[in-house]
Amino acid sequence: MQTQQTDQFSLTDCRFCSLVSKASGEDPIGTAGTYDYWLIMEIPQPWPQEIFYENPTIKPLISLFQEVEEQGINIRPMLIAPDSEYSHPGFTRVLYYYRPAKLFSQFEKQEFVVPEEKATVLVTAILKQLMQQPNDLSQFQEYEQQTSHIRELMVCTHAQVDLACGRFGNPIYRRLRKEYAPVSQGKLRVWQTTHFGGHQFAPTLADLPQGCFWGHLEPEALNLLVNRNGSVSGLRQFYRGWAGLSKFEQIAEREIWMQLGWTWLNYLKSGQVVAKQEVSQGEDEDWAEVQIDFAVPDKSLLGAYKARVEACDRVISALNSAKEMQLKAVKQYRVSSLIKVE
Structure with a gap:
């Protein structure tokens, strides 16, 4: 963690893990759960x-x-x-x-x-x-x-698991519930949820049926997240990943999304890790090569992206909120190569 960032608050006084994560510049990408x-x-x-x-x-x-x-x-x-x-x-x-x-x-x-x-x-x-x-x-x-047309925004407010989710999740939940759900003409519901992982990124949100995860959310990002009426680059720093992919695949998928914009969310897709560094149990890899296969909705166009993901930095994060923080160095990644193949 850089000196100028830690000077903003005392780690012994800060109870919230998400403040430590955010101050250190931890990138939330690749931290979404992978679910079927x-x-x-x-x-x-x-x-x-x-x-x-x-x-x-x-x-x-x-x-x-x-x-x-x-x-x-x-x-x-x-x-x-x-x-x-x-x-x-x-x-x-x-x-x-x-x-x-x-x-x-x-x-x-x-x-x-x-x-x-x-x-x-x-x-x-x-x-x-x-x-x-x-x-x-x-x-x-x-x-x-018959509610397949309804989008569900799930905001973690489970303070009993981690204080950060209550402290930062509740304001985001209330704003979404009061300002966005009522004007959606029945197409959006907003819920408080129990913990679904990643409280160091509080406020954190799951967007269904899409399956996108978000973290470190700021009020000014909500309009773009809900209405999707601006540049996707404004959401880059908040994106934890898509639940249909695993960690390194999620990191690559964000880069594709940044290039293609909102239409990418409608593409059919799947991913696979083609190769990655061999490491001891409990250690994080320095690199991985992945492939993201895709099809447009009517399947008239099929293709794939091949990407190499590499570690580029380490930052300090706190995995739980507490009076005395237990800090951990966390690897950060970037996409060093992204190639479209037909």
């Missing part, structure tokens, strides 16, 4: 730190979630707080997103609003379906909602 599925359920606040192990609705599902993950299925469980406008007393909302194909641009969605007593049964059926076990979702057909 999302399972999101309404659960009223307050949310203790171990909400998934303590809440009576969710606790019976823990072993099933573990079984799903043991089978190598990338799923992101999340909780959202009921909203006075969106939610229905006595009912629980369940959002289920899934990757529709190898090449894709956004996740497909099923939404259910079920009586509270049926929420655990529904989630159990979905998880068993993922593991290709006998199940029956037809009993929930009457509760399914």
